Amino acid sequence: MPAMDMTSRMSSHFDDALDTFKAARELAAPLAIAVDLLFGSLSNNGKILACGNGGSAADAQHFIAELVGRFERDRLPLAGVALNTDTSILTAVANDYGYEPVFERQVNALGQPGDILVAISTSGNSPSIVRAVEAAHEREMPVIALTGKGGGQLGALLYETDVHLCVPHDRTMRIQEVHILLLHAICDGIDALLLGDTL
Ligand SMILES: O=C(CO)[C@@H](O)[C@H](O)[C@H](O)[C@H](O)COP(=O)(O)O
């Protein structure tokens, strides 16, 4: 096997990430729409449900923690639930019904018209996320979908009233890196609407 230049392999991640972050600037306009949608729901006693698998589960709970806790400034707690955090619900539903409905069932249990589902899937093809989005539509909940790889099945399912934040990249890790930027930008937008735009 030829000697691997690990430093240049590591360097290429920074170059690719910079290119991807630049390309993802095209998401600024739909991101602004997502902020309005979330702020409107929260202002009308709505709540935010978020879900993802693997690294995207971490992103969903990270985002919800910043709503219920705080982001950069003190403010009132905002209503949100990460659907991938309750191991008793996840194991009970997966054990009794299979994994696919683990989020759908929680959307059906908790979701009300006007609540918002934040659905995170880098491929757009995870069945548990696709089913959660279908349940949200049935419950008249707008969806904010964070995807990549062209959006997959999720992209094709979305309504015009939903927001699709599709990262223009094909590698899961790079897509996840932009997803966390998108979620932080949303938190910043909500705080700006609640508290004013100076930090
Ligand atoms: O974080 C990573 C890879 O970077 C993994 O844990 C990854 O999230 C998992 O393979 C997920 O199951 C992928 O699901 P999805 O993003 O395609 O919906």
Ligand SMILES: [Zn+2]
């Ligand atoms: Zn990851």
